[in-house]
Amino acid sequence: MDKSPFNLYNQNSNTDSRIVAALERISQAFRIMLWKESKEFSLTPIQIQTLIFLLNHSEEKRTITYLAREFNITKATVSDTIKTLSQKELITKEYQQEDTRSYTISLTRKGHEIATKTSLFTKELFTPLKKLGTYEKENFLLNLIEIIHHLRKAGIINLQRMCFTCLHYRPNHSKGKHFCNLLNIKLGTTDLRIDCPEHEEKAG
Ligand code: SF4
Structure with missing residues (x-):
């Protein structure tokens, strides 16, 4: 496909282009729903996504390296996110005995509560799916x-x-x-x- 799916002529004459345009709309909806939650809790979207990931994944995945791979972002960006979440008392770090530079991340009680509430941010999508x-x-x-x-x-x-x-x-x-x-x-x-x-x- 070498024609833009956002060109309306291409889009309206090609089913594949309309599917891609529809997926883009859905991705926009995800961003909007996430922003809504972010505003409510004064957190950024990546901070919310990190809390939700920590809520749902086991200890070996709750590290800076794993989160960087998960979200396709740099370790420095993850470290900044973790630092802010720690300052807000939403996460704690448990340093490893054999390597004191590495740590696993856990939610605090407050972090757990926010992660549980915000993890429902996609609820609107279930209405059409149920049909x-x-x-x-x-x-x-x-x-x-x-x-x-x-x-x-x-x-x-x-x-x-x-x-x-x-x-x-x-x-x-x-x-x-x-x-x-x-x-x-x-x-x-x-x-x-x-x-x-x-x-x-x-x-x-
Ligand atoms: S094939 Fe792998 S990913 Fe799928 S259910 Fe089994 S263990 Fe899980």
């Missing part, structure tokens, strides 16, 4: 996963903890089209995960 049937949802989810997977392969987004990039994922297994070797279960399309706690990055 879709199972088959439509399966298709929708699979297509989104394929897009994310492509963006990962193209090097546009970094870390992904989804089945398609997992060491334990087996496509076209004798027991099912999608299979998890670790959990030893057949995965239906709607079981495919976007952010799996057991994910292990596949080499290559």
Whole structure:
């Protein structure tokens, strides 16, 4: 595609361009919904996203290095975010005994409360999704996963903890089209995960 999807002639004569334009609108909606939460709690969007990530991920992922990869930003930017969240008493740092320069980050009680409230910032999206049937949802989810997977392969987004990039994922297994070797279960399309706690990055 060498024509801009934002050129209205291209957009209105090409379905793919309209899909890209629609995804851009949705990404704009995410930014707006996040800003709304940010204003309410006097935090920036990245500070809110960091709190939500800390709320939902295990200790080994709650480090400066991991957060930098997660959000595709520099370690210096993450350090600034963590410093501000610490000054606001929303997080604490636990230094590692073997390396006193490294630490894991945890939410304080106040941080936990704000993260829990703000993590509902996408709630408006559930209204149209509830109207879709199972088959439509399966298709929708699979297509989104394929897009994310492509963006990962193209090097546009970094870390992904989804089945398609997992060491334990087996496509076209004798027991099912999608299979998890670790959990030893057949995965239906709607079981495919976007952010799996057991994910292990596949080499290559
Ligand atoms: S461990 Fe998680 S990400 Fe990996 S294949 Fe199994 S369900 Fe998917």
